[in-house]
Amino acid sequence: MNRITQLFEQKKNNILNVYFTAGYPELNDTTTVLKALDESGADLVEIGMPYSDPVADGETIQASNQIALDNGMSVKLLFEQLAGIRPSVKVPILLMGYINPVLQFGIENFCQKCQEVGVDGLILPDLPVDVYEEEYKAIFDKYGILNIFLITPQTSESRIRHIDAISAGFIYMVSSASITGAKSGISDVQEEYFARINAMNLTNPRLIGFGISDNETFVKASSHAAGAIIGSAFIKVVSTSKNLQTDIKAFVQAIKGA
Structure with a gap:
């Protein structure tokens, strides 16, 4: 069974997914950060594949992308860094990024490499649902790689239900129409959106992302979904860390309130 599916079967709430950028702050920090997150109790880890134009991301993650690229990070190097990681890291791993570098690597080669190193799923915000279904789903399935879709407050009910029908693992519920890290706190409008999605009784669990930065927002988001995703707030900690x-x-x- 895929590690992501297993996680959501074993744990129903307060799931913490932490995002970080591969090759940041230093080129060889990828596995150091990954192991530290695993040992610290993160439930899920999302590794960002640096890209020159990360359109869904705010200033903090954009800056980390650029520094990682300047450090020499690439998809090929990321797979080399992750090779052999599985005996020491148990947490499910997602790769998050944009479709162009994956296409350049080759979809089948990419999925095969994910399977080899122990990556469980992908988040590719600019991969259209219909293109995934028609061209790539069979390849993802062949290698046991889950494709995680995003929904926003603007996503129609019919589209959400379609995404739910073709999804496995979880659905990434973007809390607002803004970019990552653009705001903090959860508004009444967002809570109405969360309630609306809950009322749809979807098959897949959801994780809420964008604007989650501390224990308060994590707890509030987790009351409306299976858990939450933290990115920019974690990148800020990593960027100034001495240890x-x-x-x-x-x-x-601190996020989990432990």
């Missing part, structure tokens, strides 16, 4: 292991553990514990 990644210590600071990452403190961050995860």
Whole structure:
């Protein structure tokens, strides 16, 4: 069974998914950050594949992307860094990024490499649902890789139900129409959106992302979904860290209220 599916079967709420950018702050920090998150109690880890034009991301993650690229990070190098990681890292791993670098690598080669190194799923915000279904779903399924779709407050009910029907693992519920890290806190409008989606009784669990930055927002988001995703707030901690292991553990514990 896919590790993501297994996680959501075993744990129904307060699931913490933490995003970080591969090759940041230093080129060889990828596995250090990943292991520290695993050891600190993150439930799911989302590794960003640096891209020159990360349109869904705000200033903090954009800056980390650029620094990682300047450091020499690439998809090929990321797979090399992740090779052999599985005996020491148990947490489910997602790769998050944009479709162009994946297409350049080759979809089948990419999925095969994911399977080899122990990556469980992908988040590709600019991969259209119909293109995935028609051209790539069979390849993802062949290698046991889940494709995680995003929904927003603007996504129609029919589209949400279609995404739910073709999804496995979870649905990434974008809390607002803004970019990542653009705001903090959860508004009444967002809570109405969360309630509307809950009332749809979807098959797949949801994780809420964008604007989650501390224990308060994590707890509030988790009351409307299976858990939440934190990216920009974690990148800020990593960017100023003098000791990644210590600071990452403190961050995860603070978010979880441990």
